[in-house]
Amino acid sequence: MVTMMGISLVGRQVVMVGGGRVAARRIRRFLLDGAVIRVVAPEVCADVARLVQDNQLEWIARGFQPADLSDAWLVHTATGDAPTDGGVAALCSERRILCINAGDGAHGSARLAAETQSGDSIVGVVSDTGVDPVRTSLLRDAIAERLRNGGLPVRRRRTTTVGHVHLVGGGPGPVDLITVRGRRLLAEADVVVTDRLGPTAVLDELSSTVEIIDVGKRPQHHPVPQDEINAIIVDRARRGLRVVRLKGGDPFVYGRGGEEVAACLATGVPVDVVPGLTSIVSVPQAAGIPVTHRGTAAALHVVNGQDAPTEATLAALRDPQTTTVVLMGVSALASFAVAALDAGADENLPVAIVESGHTDAQRTTRATLATATDAAARAGVRNPAVMVFGHVAAVDLLMPALTSHADGRTTL
Numbered sequence: 001m002v003t004m005m006g007i008s009l010v011g012r013q014v015v016m017v018g019g020g021r022v023a024a025r026r027i028r029r030f031l032l033d034g035a036v037i038r039v040v041a042p043e044v045c046a047d048v049a050r051l052v053q054d055n056q057l058e059w060i061a062r063g064f065q066p067a068d069l070s071d072a073w074l075v076h077t078a079t080g081d082a083p084t085d086g087g088v089a090a091l092c093s094e095r096r097i098l099c100i101n102a103g104d105g106a107h108g109s110a111r112l113a114a115e116t117q118s119g120d121s122i123v124g125v126v127s128d129t130g131v132d133p134v135r136t137s138l139l140r141d142a143i144a145e146r147l148r149n150g151g152l153p154v155r156r157r158r159t160t161t162v163g164h165v166h167l168v169g170g171g172p173g174p175v176d177l178i179t180v181r182g183r184r185l186l187a188e189a190d191v192v193v194t195d196r197l198g199p200t201a202v203l204d205e206l207s208s209t210v211e212i213i214d215v216g217k218r219p220q221h222h223p224v225p226q227d228e229i230n231a232i233i234v235d236r237a238r239r240g241l242r243v244v245r246l247k248g249g250d251p252f253v254y255g256r257g258g259e260e261v262a263a264c265l266a267t268g269v270p271v272d273v274v275p276g277l278t279s280i281v282s283v284p285q286a287a288g289i290p291v292t293h294r295g296t297a298a299a300l301h302v303v304n305g306q307d308a309p310t311e312a313t314l315a316a317l318r319d320p321q322t323t324t325v326v327l328m329g330v331s332a333l334a335s336f337a338v339a340a341l342d343a344g345a346d347e348n349l350p351v352a353i354v355e356s357g358h359t360d361a362q363r364t365t366r367a368t369l370a371t372a373t374d375a376a377a378r379a380g381v382r383n384p385a386v387m388v389f390g391h392v393a394a395v396d397l398l399m400p401a402l403t404s405h406a407d408g409r410t411t412l
């Protein structure tokens with residue numbers, strides 16, 4: 001019968017008897033756990049030798065002697081010789097020191113669990129009787145997979161003294177285009193502060209006790225001002241809650257993520273950022289448009305369409321080897337196109353406008369710089385949309401990989 005315990009090895013002496021490959025693997029794990037390691041072995045493998053060289057452990061280069069155990073909390077045998085391992089294990093029992101015995105497929109008084117960590121939850125698997133490392137690690141892997149998918153109740157029920165803010169990039173919309181890390185953090189969150197864009201459907205999968213605060217723009221409502229958003233995330237974290245600030249695309253692309261990080265840092269709230277698939281690349285891609293393409297486009301210029309085009313943007317539009325991607329640009333398309341034409345850009349430069357990329361409502365409107373404004377008006381193009389100016393937007397670039405649908409959509 002065994003009892004599984006969470007034991008902290010931080011700063012505690014662990015003695016490894018043996019210096020081969022098994023020992024090396026376990027030593028690496030103990031080092032990550034913060035243990036102080038002494039290896040007793042006449043010879044060590046290259047991996048252990050490297051750790052000795054880096055001053056990460058103490059090596060006693062001889063056979064085992066009982067005195068080696070004097071200050072040990074935990075002993076691990078891995079000499080490859082079962083009688084030797086057994087002898088050390090027996091001595092440990094006499095001295096009441098816990099011992100993991102790698103020899104002979106038998107357990108000592110302690111055994112290491114196959115572990116997986118998800119946030120601050122650690123799940124371990126051990127066999128009660130007999131050793132079955134393959135079963136143990138398969139089981140661990142299966143649990144790890146479920147933890148990664150965000151389906152298990154990993155959310156803390158008891159708050160910690162200081163919470164945490166995670167800025168999570170949600171990608172362009174579909175729930176399976178958020179990162180695995182982002183999805184896990186959502187499963188752990190007490191509070192989710194969300195925008196209108198991004199994988200909002202994922203919120204339906206969260207427990208009804210998770211506080212969801214929508215700060216995005218709604219047709220009838222004004223968006224919540226940025227300083228108020230900053231105040232919300234800081235306030236919730238200071239109450240010891242885990243906050244996910246979920247954003248469409250990537251948090252650091254036209255998402256004011258930098259300001260939110262600064263607000264957290266200024267108030268001492270721990271914060272980190274999880275990247276997301278930005279619409280700059282993923283939305284054109286959904287319409288079969290590569291933003292760079294060998295021989296067609298070698299550079300990418302990205303702008304916010306709400307700002308008047310700068311000299312750099314006009315130069316990009318004139319350069320046939322540069323792709324210009326415009327976000328938030330639907331309402332300013334007419335003035336943008338006029339400015340580009342006035343600045344000498346090619347009137348036949350291909351343009352593609354991709355609305356609601358990666359969603360059921362995805363639609364692509366193709367035109368040229370000269371015809372784009374009319375084409376967009378005729379089609380009734382609406383936000384959110386990504387506009388692509390450049391030869392990569394030509395309809396036949398990747399033919400015949402593309403399929404044109406009767407409703408005008410083009411898909412891969």
Ligand code: SAH
Pocket residue numbers: 172173197198247248249250251252253254255277278279280283326327328329354355356357358359383384385386
């Ligand atoms: N942080 C986001 C961008 C936020 S700005 C990112 O990295 O993608 C909002 C703009 O992004 C929209 O006006 C639109 O231009 C673009 N956008 C975001 N998601 C989109 C989608 N699914 N389809 C089309 N455009 C999208």
